[in-house]
Amino acid sequence: MTETAIPSELNGTVWKIEVAVGDRVAAGDTLILLESMKMEIPVDAPCDGVVAAILVKEEQAVEEGDTLAVIAQK
Amino acid sequence: MNWQPELDELRTREELARRMGGPEKVARQHAGGRLTVRERIGRLLDPDSFHELGLIAGRAEYDDNGQLRDLTPSNSVFGRGRIDGRTVVVVADDFTVRGGSADATIKEKVLMAEQMANQFHLPIVRVIEGSGGGGSVKTIETRGRANLPGGVGGTIAYHFTTANLGVVPVVGLGLGSVAGLGAARLAASHYSVMTKSSAMFVAGPPVVARLGQSLGKQELGGWQIQTRSGAVDHATDTEEEAFAAARRFLSYLPNSVHELPPVTEATDDPARRDEMLMHVIPRDRRKVYKVRPIVESVVDRGSFFEMGSQFGRSIVTGLARLEGRPVAVMASDPYHYGGAWTADACAKIVRFVDLAETFHLPVVYLMDCPGFLIGLEAEKAATIRLGVRAMTAINQTSVPWCTIIMRNSFGVAGAAHQPAGRLSLRYAWLSAYWGSLPLEGGIEAAYRAEIDAAPDPAAKLREIEDRLNKLRSPFRTAETFWVEEIIDPRQTRPLLCDFARLAAPLLKPGLSSFAMRP
Numbered sequence: 001m002t003e004t005a006i007p008s009e010l011n012g013t014v015w016k017i018e019v020a021v022g023d024r025v026a027a028g029d030t031l032i033l034l035e036s037m038k039m040e041i042p043v044d045a046p047c048d049g050v051v052a053a054i055l056v057k058e059e060q061a062v063e064e065g066d067t068l069a070v071i072a073q074k
Numbered sequence: 075m076n077w078q079p080e081l082d083e084l085r086t087r088e089e090l091a092r093r094m095g096g097p098e099k100v101a102r103q104h105a106g107g108r109l110t111v112r113e114r115i116g117r118l119l120d121p122d123s124f125h126e127l128g129l130i131a132g133r134a135e136y137d138d139n140g141q142l143r144d145l146t147p148s149n150s151v152f153g154r155g156r157i158d159g160r161t162v163v164v165v166a167d168d169f170t171v172r173g174g175s176a177d178a179t180i181k182e183k184v185l186m187a188e189q190m191a192n193q194f195h196l197p198i199v200r201v202i203e204g205s206g207g208g209g210s211v212k213t214i215e216t217r218g219r220a221n222l223p224g225g226v227g228g229t230i231a232y233h234f235t236t237a238n239l240g241v242v243p244v245v246g247l248g249l250g251s252v253a254g255l256g257a258a259r260l261a262a263s264h265y266s267v268m269t270k271s272s273a274m275f276v277a278g279p280p281v282v283a284r285l286g287q288s289l290g291k292q293e294l295g296g297w298q299i300q301t302r303s304g305a306v307d308h309a310t311d312t313e314e315e316a317f318a319a320a321r322r323f324l325s326y327l328p329n330s331v332h333e334l335p336p337v338t339e340a341t342d343d344p345a346r347r348d349e350m351l352m353h354v355i356p357r358d359r360r361k362v363y364k365v366r367p368i369v370e371s372v373v374d375r376g377s378f379f380e381m382g383s384q385f386g387r388s389i390v391t392g393l394a395r396l397e398g399r400p401v402a403v404m405a406s407d408p409y410h411y412g413g414a415w416t417a418d419a420c421a422k423i424v425r426f427v428d429l430a431e432t433f434h435l436p437v438v439y440l441m442d443c444p445g446f447l448i449g450l451e452a453e454k455a456a457t458i459r460l461g462v463r464a465m466t467a468i469n470q471t472s473v474p475w476c477t478i479i480m481r482n483s484f485g486v487a488g489a490a491h492q493p494a495g496r497l498s499l500r501y502a503w504l505s506a507y508w509g510s511l512p513l514e515g516g517i518e519a520a521y522r523a524e525i526d527a528a529p530d531p532a533a534k535l536r537e538i539e540d541r542l543n544k545l546r547s548p549f550r551t552a553e554t555f556w557v558e559e560i561i562d563p564r565q566t567r568p569l570l571c572d573f574a575r576l577a578a579p580l581l582k583p584g585l586s587s588f589a590m591r592p
Contacts, residue, residue: 009387010411011451037412037444038514040360 004047006069008062012036017058019069023051031069034062049073083142087130091147095170103170107271108250109313111151111168114201118164118247118317119155126153128183146171148180149204152187154196157321160329163191166201169250175210181231188234195330197243199320202260203250235262240432240589243327245320248274248306249313251291260306262592264429265323265381267308267316270297274306304385304418322379326393326400327433332583334434335400342374344397344571351563355481355505362408365390368480369405369440372567374398386422388413388447393435396574402430405440406480414447415487420460424467428590436474436577438570439492444512445485458486465490470588474498474577478566479557483508499573503563506548513539 015035019025030042031051052072056062094100094110103110109117115124132147149171154163165187172178191198214220224232238244239262246263248256252274260266260274268274275282275295282294293299297309310316328335348371354363370378373394380392388410394403404426406413415423430437446452446461468490475498477491488508492498509516517538518525528534551557561569 009409011449037414037447038360038512039362039408039412039444041362041409041412 002073003052004049004071004073005067006031006043006046006071008034008043008064008066008068010034010036010041011063012041012061014056014058014060014062014068015040017054017056019051019054021051021054025049025051025071032056043068045071047071047073084130087134087142087145090145091129091132094147094168095149095172099170106250108169108203110170111149111166111201111203114249114313114317115151115153115155115164115166117314118199118201118320119157119162120159123156124153124164125155126151127186128152128180131180131183133178146178148178148183149175150179150181150183150187152183154190154194157197157199157324160324161196162324162329163187163194163196163198164201165198167203167256169203173204175205185231185234188231188238191242191244192234192238195242195332197245197324197327197329198238199245199247199324200259200263201247201249202252202256203248204252205254205256235259236592237589239264239592240331240586242330243324243433245323247316247320248272249316251278252295253278257305264327264590265308265320266306267310267319268297268300268306269313269316270309270311272297274300301382301384304382304422307382307385309384323381323393326379326395326435328583331432331434331585334581334583337400337578338395338398340374340397342377342397345568347564347567348372349564351566354563355503357505359481359507362412364409365405365407365440365442369394369403372440372570373401373403373438378403381426382422386416386419388416389419389422391422391426394438396438397571399574399578400435401438401574401577402426402435403438403440406442408442408481411447412444413442413482414444415457415461415464416447416452417455417457417460420457420464423464424460425590425592427464427467427471428586428588431471431473432586432590434473434581434583436476436574436581437471438573439475439477441477441479441483441491442481443484443487443491444482446487461487461490465494468492469494472587474573474580476500476570476573476577478570479503479506479508480563481505481507485511499569499576500557501559501561501566501569502548502552502557503566504548504560505563506557506560507546508548508551509546513542517542 012034016033019031025045026048027045029045031045032043034041049071053070056068100110132145135144137143149168151168152165154161165184244263246260246266248260248268250272252260257274273291273295279289300306301309308319377395378392388407390405390407392403394401446457471493475492477500479502521538525531525534548560552560
């Protein structure tokens with residue numbers, strides 16, 4: 001089992017969380033939508049796996065590099 | 075009696091030099107997953123094309139009769155060779171000889187390599203592993219003095235290291251640990267690559283530890299640090315891939331500023347129209363899209379070569395071809411701050427536009443820029459000054475320029491979508507959308523009194539927004555000739571190929587009015 005931390009690529013606000021802990025996701029699925037410069041910026045899963053943790057809440061401000069979620073892979 | 079004994083001695087000395095640091099050090103290099111300097115040069119260049127200079131320079135040992143006993147070569151290897159049939163200079167560090175340290179370099183070799191590139195108008199590839207510079211602190215004892223960096227007679231190498239950026243293509247490859255002057259020579263390039271197992275830093279972990287920072291090589295200067303910071307353009311898994319990247323980069327550029335970029339045979343239909351372009355921009359302006367497939371769709375198939383993908387990421391930069399003609403491509407990436415110009419993106423634009431101007435590459439800009447990044451962090455990063463610096467770099471270009479406005483063009487960053495004061499080509503897509511500042515927030519600023527006085531301020535705001543939106547169609551802008559042409563986006567490639575044809579006779583070889591900075 002390996003865990004992949006999903007970092008924010010930019011400074012912004014969490015707009016919507018599209019998955020819940022325990023959800024199975026495939027690479028490319030959108031996990032979270034950030035809002036920056038009034039745009040919705042998807043944060044996509046880099047790999048297949050299961051959402052092990054979500055570390056942010058909607059409307060929370062995040063900075064580049066902050067871990068948003070963790071995906072566990074077999 | 076002929077000169078056979080001398081020839082034999084020459085061959086002996088050459089053989090000794092080719093052993094590099096000896097079998098043990100070579101084995102250690104291989105065990106670290108790294109090639110030796112001679113293997114690197116062999117794989118970078120066309121087969122058997124390397125003509126070395128200064129092979130037998132080094133430190134010799136003699137017996138009591140004055141007979142040569144051994145020779146340790148300099149750890150700098152240089153000469154000329156060919157890449158895809160074109161001659162280049164390569165100068166490469168040999169880590170197996172005293173860890174690539176300048177103690178054993180014979181710095182005149184490095185100097186002559188740079189000088190040869192400069193004066194024979196040849197691209198230079200610097201293969202860097204080690205530190206270079208003034209050497210280790212041991213030299214204080216061996217030379218009996220401390221080194222004044224750039225002391226008497228010691229600046230000429232620095233002169234060529236930087237001045238060559240204005241004359242010939244310079245590629246830096248960091249393969250292993252790269253520090254000090256080695257790091258400087260890597261960064262002072264038009265295109266730099268490191269392998270993912272390499273590390274690059276001003277000063278390595280032991281020196282940094284004295285500041286109280288206990289970091290491993292990778293933590294301090296691994297590829298994730300250096301490509302994100304923009305100090306290095308690209309990282310590869312293997313040395314082979316790094317050589318391939320160097321070769322590919324050079325394939326778009328002339329041998330020097332005194333020539334024009336090499337045109338290759340056209341391999342892709344200039345009239346090709348991609349249906350995808352009709353629906354790629356979402357109608358919902360809050361939604362983003364991937365810009366790289368758009369770039370790849372409009373340039374010659376397979377010709378897009380991205381540079382610096384991890385840095386200043388709201389702008390994608392790279393080289394490409396249109397009907398075989400090399401061009402410099404910039405494209406906004408809405409995934410990063412909606413394509414807004416950050417301070418980093420502005421620094422990236424300056425360097426990229428300078429590269430285009432230096433080597434006579436027409437510029438194509440696929441634009442979707444909502445303006446400069448705004449907010450406190452952006453102000454703290456001096457985004458506006460970096461922004462006008464980028465605008466100045468664009469305005470200083472003389473190469474032909476073509477801008478496609480895919481969606482947003484807002485504010486001062488929006489105005490910098492083509493060089494000011496001269497005519498460039500410009501086409502707006504059907505999805506184009508522009509303004510001095512966005513309606514959101516802009517309305518509150520401009521219509522404050524009217525909104526405050528309304529019985530339902532929110533409704534008033536919506537009413538004003540609706541009113542203004544009706545006037546925002548790009549057709550109204552075209553109607554007043556404030557934009558000259560709105561196009562079917564599928565027509566983009568034919569028009570860009572047309573641009574490259576129009577640009578070709580306008581390109582003039584020669585030195586730029588400025589010598590670019592790294």
